[in-house]
Amino acid sequence: MMAEILAGSPQQPVLEINSLKLVFPVYGAEISALNNVSLKVNAGEIVGVVGESGSGKSVTAMMSMRLLPQDSFSIKSGELKLLGTDVITASDKQMRQLRGARVAMIFQEPMNALNPTRKIGRQMCEVICLHQKISRQAAFKKAIGLLQEMQIGDAEQVMGRYPFELSGGMRQRVLIAMAFSCEPELIIADEPTTALDVTVQRQVLRLLRRKAKSSGTAVLFITHDMAVVSQLCDRVYVMYAGHVIESGNTAEVIESPAHPYSIGLLQAAPENGEPRSLLKAIPGTVPNLAKLPGGCAFRGRCSHGDSQCAQSPKLAALDGRSQQQVACWHPQRIESITLQEPI
Template sequence: MTASPVLSIRNLSLEFPLWGGALHALEDVTIEIAAGEIVGVVGESGCGKSVTAMAAMRLLPERAYRVTQGAIVMLGQDMLTAGEADLRALRGSGVAMIFQEPLTALNPTRRIGDLMVEVIRAHQPIGRSEAREKAIGLLDSMRIADAQAVMRRYPFELSGGMRQRIVIALAFANDPRLVIADEPTTALDVTVQRQVLTLLQARARDVGAAVLLITHDLGVVSEYADSVYVMYAGKVVESGPTDAVLTTPRHPYTRALLQAGPEAVAPKSPLAAIPGGLPDLREIIPGCRYAGRCGLATDICRGAAPPQSQAAAPGHTLSCWHAEGMSR
């Protein structure tokens, strides 16, 4: 990768101050997204994937969190020190965000057409009719049949899949260089998910935008992301090119996650559930955060944070004391 990354999160540690302590939500998270790249961040609930995205966009409530270490640079802008005006400029044109529930992103009292024209004209010096043309073009690019009619509808009159396609169309309205999609298809049916993700991917490739795709679904990552970061309890445990990470996983957590699915065993036979639950993130955890549930855990795992090491494929890294043993 020669170009500078569109988003670079370096060694980010973040906590939420609580009454009498803090919730250590992220620790030493490093995520890098190059121009035009689709990067998946995958993990179960409580792993910190959404907090990472929200922190990168500075969308967390300002007084509710504390960055204790690290840096976030988005499109050359230092996000931790950016002022309100910088953020507004960035959110409007350079970066776009797609959330799980499209209804929250669409003002229920406005027609789709008016909404889109407004968003387009907020950042581009063009007239109303030209903006309308552009909006119709965007809807067409999302394979929305009869865009003219859809422009006259209200959000609640449309299906969830249609709404999410409109949100994606809007996300690309101002030629973003980075799109952050937080569980964009979790609320949708699989057939609709396929369509929405395929459109998102195609659109990003067309305009050369990078995508940060946050999901809990390893299958989605496998089919749509170029590279992947696997997170557990606020830490990135394994990362690298998607194929390498998902077909030759090296971290015990990634392996356990892949094996817990019903696809991994014969029908009706017991599934490989991961015993136990997340560690209490209010406590300081000196060792590996996965040690409490890991079959390979030894004293060193509980005593000190695991170092990062390289796997066989270029760019494939993991944080595990037993990285050597796991290559077999």
């Protein structure tokens, strides 16, 4: 498979970010969106990035394909490589050659991503013909096959419909089919199931995982939901206020989270709530990214903080864990958290 040849082994990740610091200049200040963020996605992996709004996860996704508005941001330090290409210094032509053909993106709201004035079949065929040298007839046949793989039984009828004629779950399946249409090596999915109900969400996640694994496509999945991570992802990065504060194999992080913030996200999940009782919530809010406090960014909301937390903790390996890392002076161990089984 071409993806295996080009992406290579784990020594050559399809996406690699090292110590990236990105700011948004605003009047009289700078918003620290990413603070020394490091992560990687290997060929064939499904990697999750989870955190509240303002954690930096969507900025990470958009910057990975350099989709942030030009001149709206500044890179202070670090590097970002996508399929071996330096995204920070790449030309616009190089980025166009990557987007769509080798790297695809699934957005959160399909009604914004799909053209409301064009039928589904026309949109899918245009994407396929743009990146692959095949006839319109072959593209139409391929599009139908992709929709059928997304368990859309009346695929030919759907090809003749407009986006507004489909349900939210059906539109999201169309977007996933379009993302896989050019056989990319990496798909970046930015909260694609947030607007769906739980049953449809689970169906869509199952289809996404099955297709990614069968095709060998790597996925970077952005979400605020730990339950989604537990169902879908092989590895996970937990982000807070522009920092990666915990990472590791999904099973290890879910079953035994070490950072108080990760524990808070898991305890706030409805799956872990008691019937007829209020869900546990993390007190406070994400700090102002233009005026980040010194030391640990989470200490203002943490019940375990002390004077040592005035110093910034580094992401370091956790004793007794194969890959789990945590940025905390006082890592906690919770062994009783469980979520849904992988799909």
